[in-house]
Amino acid sequence: MKQVDLHHLRFSSLIVCLAVLSLASCKQAPPAQHPEKLPDEQQRLAQNALKGLQIDEGLYATLFASEPMITNPTNMDIDARGRVWICEGFNYRPQYNPGHPVKEEGDKILILEDTDGDGAADTSKTFYQGMDVNAALGICVLGNRVIISCSPKVFILTDTDGDDKADKKEVLFEGIAGEQHDHGIHAFTFGPDGKLYFNFGNAGDSILDKNGDIAHDIEGIPINNHGKPYREGMVFRCDPDGSNIEVLGHNFRNNYEVAVDAFGNLWQSDNDDDGNRGVRINYVMQHGNYGYTDEMTGANWRTPRVNMEDSIPYRHWHLNDPGVVPNLLQTGAGSPTGMLVYEGDLLPAVFRNQIIHADALPNVVRSYPVEKNGAGYTAKIVNIVEGIYDKWFRPSDVCVAPDGSLFIADWYDPGVGGHQVGDLEKGRIYRIAPPGTSYTVAPPELGTPEDAVKALESPNLATRYLAWERLHGWGEKAVPALEKMFKSDNPRYQARALWLLSKLPSKGMQYIQEALRDKDEDIRITAIRAAQELRGDITAVVKQVLRDPSAQVRRTAAIALRHSRSPQAPALWSALAAQYDGKDRWYLEALGIGADRQWDSYLAAWLRQMGNEWNSASGRDIVWRARTPAALPLLTQIIENPRVDPEQNLKFFRALDFYPDPDKQRVLNTLLQGHHPKQSFIDAIALLQMDPDQAPRTAAFRERISRSLQSVQHRKEFIQLVEKYHIRDQGPQLLDMALTVPSEEMRMETMETLLNTGGENLVRKKLRGDTAAAHNLITLLGHSRSQESKDLLLSLLLDKSSDPGLRKLATKEIGRGRRGEDILLKLMDTHKLPHLVDTVAADVLLHAYRDEVREKAEAYFHTGSGAKSALPPIASLAGMKGxxxxxxxxxxxxxxxxxxxxxxxxxxxxxxxxxxxxxxxxxxxxxxxxxxxxxxxxxxxxxxxxxxxxxxxxxxxxxxxxxxxxxxxxxxxxxxxxxxxxxxxxxxxxxxxxxxxxxxxxxxxxxxxxxxxxxxxxx
Structure with a gap:
């Protein structure tokens, strides 16, 4: 599941070879009996659940529900009556857990209620049960309709008679990923504009409507992740009936639950590839690309590229590429799950109007207080609840109740996700609130517009939905009450009123115009977004904020110009672009989004406005971000500037990769004809980006390559050039690099290239010389995939004249991987395995990953181990101290x-x-x-x-x-x-x-x- 990635909850199955690896009050002293000192079976009991948690100062935790009332809660929502709705995941991935029982009647959608106000659920009802909702990863309660997200389908379950039982089931969407896929469809949430917001991960692939036809967005583009234009995980908005779908962001890995605030800001988390410490929190800039794969080719983030990021957590998201929106925050390793924006006032001030997020893998629920920074944001981390003492704490979701208290769903498990689940008996729901606050919720009054406006102020989404529907249905009748709310001192209440007022057929633009003059920048932003949803000519609105002092307002205006066909749009965009300061990447990417499909006219207008002053730091960034042939001569001019070191201009080389190949090749050929003081370096980078099949095979061209290689000695570009152009006379330099460069990754790449370009004899000679160098080379050969590497190691292994230590090391290294194991097996079967290396070979083959290899080794080496005794149960092993x-x-x-x-x-x-x-x-x-x-x-x-x-x-x-x-x-x-x-x-x-x-x-x-x-x- 998002590993509850579930995906990650288990930091993977960990593949290969250890694929392992695929509340009392605030921070007070631990209880007298430390929870880690409890016997394991007692530590896991629900009555001790709070002892394993540490919560933030000023908050108190109570156990709202636990087993046997619920088990394996995957997702949660809370209705306007304060009842907690739960998706159970007992039947999570049964095909991958053959030893676990299966509920043949299917998993349940439950309603839990606290009827006596003591903070603990005392009743449980089954709203729906079936095999079609096994381990559903999303639930959204909208009055008597409940949206259930369970890949590959999204269902609407309706209670038509008010008995808390689903009477009707409809398919809203289907065709999203495979059955129960953790990287598929996630939860829906109600937005302040009356629309539904949702997302799917990078296995989503596409959305089909209830008839099985591919869904199209409001511009007629098929919704799939095939790169035309969308890739990987996406964020969506649609009308309550599923119509008018918009793709609001794409190219995520496994984005899990989008949260929307009163102003229409979108926030979500995204899950990295296991082990790369790149989990991120995103502000979703509408229509942005978030860089999980290469925008143009779809290549993985590991694929070499010009100006590649130095750090893997940042490289993971292509953050140096033009067209990629920055990350708000990177949180390291994790398995991010449910998220919300807390717009209540019960919790301490630090959490109010902030993101609250469950991350199951590190056993924590956090807040990320954000501060505005130019057109973007910065954020910090404040933990709310952490499983300091109990690593079974797996928070899968967070929700806000009508009273403003925070609820946490805990899929209590040693490591759920990635197809696996360790426990089917447990599950907990916690309520977090200041000490002394009882849990009592009265159903909202909705009889008059004034009552409904009061309900619209609720921190609970289900309550706001009921209020929104009632107020929207009343139309003009609700205006006086909404106008009063619109004048509120609370800008979030103002924004909620504005969304409804903007939808009045005759007066909507009147309220938008008034909001555009508001002193609060968030209200002005909301006004622009509300105008966009009316689908009219947006340029009149943009004109009013063209010189707005807030970069955030101007960011929103730039995005609003996206795909505008108004003849006024290019000049408006140009005026916004002229205010870019050369430092604010968020603002730059907003300009890029706004110019999508219209770069020709937008950039031309900007160049007319800037004249000869375009070549400034800010102007060069705009050229870097552009996507029009008119920018190519400007990129050439930037790169060829003799006063600038081209090594400081690598990002402009990378920009060329975002143009059609013929255009790109023409620029590269131009660059190769230049006369820069560091022309050889420019040549090296240009040659790396050039299609080698289009390069001339002349003596002059070969000479140019030779000079280029000299300019990138001991750099990764040297290796890439030799490999790309199959150069066979650089063996000594490659050998030297393989032995001396600091990066192990680069040393291995160098060895691979050396063997691919005819350097086998050089390596063979070195292996028979200096023992220290030979030791390093043997290790590199062990990591090589080439047949030449195996041949070299085999030759050394069999050479009786070589150093015995090197022969043993060669035996160990040759055994890496299937091909090497087969070589050792053949030596063993033909009785040609030297006695000197018997012990090493035995160690390799007896630890092989294939059962048949180990069995042959057991027979050959006569280990006498015989049948091993069965391992104790995992619970017993876990209690042993090693x-x-x-x-x-x-x-x-x-x-x-x-x-x-x-x-x-x-x-x-x-x-x-x-x-x-x-x-x-x-x-x-x-x-x-x-x-x-x-x-x-x-x-x-x-x-x-x-x-x-x-x-x-x-x-x-x-x-x-x-x-x-x-x-x-x-x-x-x-x-x-x-x-x-x-x-x-x-x-x-x-x-x-x-x-x-x-x-x-x-x-x-x-x-x-x-x-x-x-x-x-x-x-």
Whole structure:
């Protein structure tokens, strides 16, 4: 699920080799009996639930509901009567959890109610039950209609007679991801404009209407993630009946629940690929691209590109690319789930009008207080509730009750998500409020417009929905009451009134005009958005805010000009662009969104306005962001400026990648003819971006490449140039780089390129010389995917004249991955395995991920281990204390070929450096013992059969129409041209060895888990 990514809740199944890894009051002293000292079975009891949590000062927690009343709550909503509605997930992914029972009657949609005001639910009703809502990831209560999000469908369940039972079921949308997909459809929420907001993750693919036809947005564009123009996860808005769908943002990975405030601002979280510490919080700038994949090609973030970000958490989102909206905040590793904007006044001031968010993986509910910063925002983190002592605390959702208290749904589990669930018996709902506040809720009065306006002030969305519908239905009758609300001192109340007043057929624009003159910038922003929803000519509105002192207002105005066909729009956009300060990326991206499809006329108007002054810091940024052939000569001029070091201008080279290939090639050819003081560096970057098939094969061109290589010595561009142009005379330089560059990643890339370009003999000679250099080269060869690397290691392994230590190391390194294991097996079967390396080979093969390999090794080496005794139950293992120091040795021996931890290991499966802060021991054990039960999204294995008969097994790290990159066990990547693929087939198992736990003594397994449980985020 969003891993409840559920996706992430388990930091993945962790693939391969350890694929593991795929309240009392505020911060007071721990209770007399520390919760971690309780016996495990007592620590998990509902009566001790509050002991495992720490909450922020000024707040108090009560247990509203727990097992057996509920189990496995995946999502939650609270109605206008204060009743808590829950989607249960007992039947979560039964096909991946074969040992777990299944409720044949299906999962439930429950209504929990506290009838006596003591803060605990005392009644439970089943609103609906069925196999079609198993582990639904979204519920939205709108009066007597309830929207249930359960991939691949969205249902509307209606209670027609008021008996709290669904009498009618309709399909609103379908065709969204696969059944129960964590990266599919998520919850709907009611917006202040009377519309519905929702999202789906990067497996959503498309939306079909109830008739099974592809849905189109309001501009007639098919809604799918095929890149024309939308990619990956998306955010949507539609009318309550599902019509008039708009795509409000795209290119997310697994965005999970969008939150909308009174002014129409959208906020959501997004989930990174496992282990990359890139989970983010986004302000959703309408119609923005959020950079999970390459905008033009759809390539994965790992694919090399010019001006690539240095840090993986930022590289993950293509943040250096023109056309990508900045992130509000990056929170590291996590599994983000439910989110809301708290617009009540019961909680302390720090949380009022702020985002509140559940992140299940690090066991925390947080707030992100934001401050305006130019056209964008900055934010900090304030924890509300944290599972400091109880890592089974898995907050899956947060909601606000009518009294302003905060409710938290806890899918209490050692590590749910990524197809896996560890516990089917438990689940909790908590209420968070200041001490001494009882939970009493009176149904809202809606008999008069004045009553309904009062209800519209509620912090609870279900209450506001009822009020909005009543006020909208009254039309002119509601105007006096709404006008009074519009004059409120509370700008959020003002905005809610404005949305309704703006929809009056005869007076709507009158109220919008008045709001455009308001002293509060948020009201002016709301007015622009309300005018946009009327679908008229927006230019009259933009004119009024053209020189607004607020960058946020001007940002909104720029976006409002998107796709405007008014002849006045180019000049208005130009005036807004002229106010860009050269520093505010949010403002720049708003300009880019506003100019979409109209860059020709918009940029021309700006150039006319700026004249010769366009070439300033701010002007160069606008050219960088532009998407029109008219910008290409300007980009050329910027790059060729002799007073500017081209190494400081890499972003302008990257901008060329966003133009059609013929236009791009013409500019690159022009750049190659330049005379910059650092022309060789410009040539190097231009050659990297050029299509090598279009490059002239002349002596002059070869000479240019040679000079370019000299300008990028010991840089990644050197390796890329040699590889791209198949240059075969740079072996000594590549060998030197392989031994000396600081970056391990670059050393491995260099070795790969060296072998691909005929450097095998150079390596062979070095292996027989300096022992220290040979040691480093052997390690690099072990990570190489080429046949040459295996041949070199095999030759050394068999060479009796070579250093015995090097021969043993070669044996260990050759055993990385399937191909190397097969080489050792063949030596073993033909009795050619040297006695010197017997012990090393045995260690490699007895720890192989394939059962058949281990079985052959057992027979050959006569280990005498015989049948191993069965492991104790996971609950018993989790109670055992291991030696973390010895466990690290086990990790390095068994798991480091596929995982990174604390800076050591291989980048194949998810990074485990913070796994102990996210998963309970039970979940870690389950990931190791039964890896097939939880394969994290994005790490599913595939077998590729190539047209030459070769097969490749691994997971897809990136794919474009031209090429698929397959990451194989050991961390190497095979780049396969799409034209060479004869067939692909999903691998039926996790890439992690299924026999890993059984291949080691029990004490080693306990030590390993002990070590992994110590790996936590540094505070």
């Amino acid at each position: 030696d973390a120091g010895k466990g690290k040795e086990v990790f390095l021996s068994y798991c480091s070929t596929c995982h990174m931890a604390a800076g050591q290991g291989t980048d194949f499966g998810p990074n485990l450096s913070e796994i102990g802060g996210k998963l309970a021991k039970e979940a870690i054990y389950k990931s190791i013992i039964t890896p097939d039960a939880g394969i994290s999204f994005g790490y599913e294995g595939y077998t590729f059969t190539l047209k030459d008969g070769k097969t490749v097994l691994g997971y897809i790290s990136s794919e474009t129409p031209e090429e698929v990159d397959v990451k194989m066990i050991g961390g190497t990547v095979e780049k396969i041209p799409a034209k060479n693929v004869a067939a692909r087939k999903a691998y039926d198992h996790s890439l992690m060895p299924t026999g890993l736990a059984s291949s080691m003594p029990q004490d080693q397994l306990v030590n390993l888990v002990e070590y992994l449980s110590t790996l936590k985020k540094k505070q």
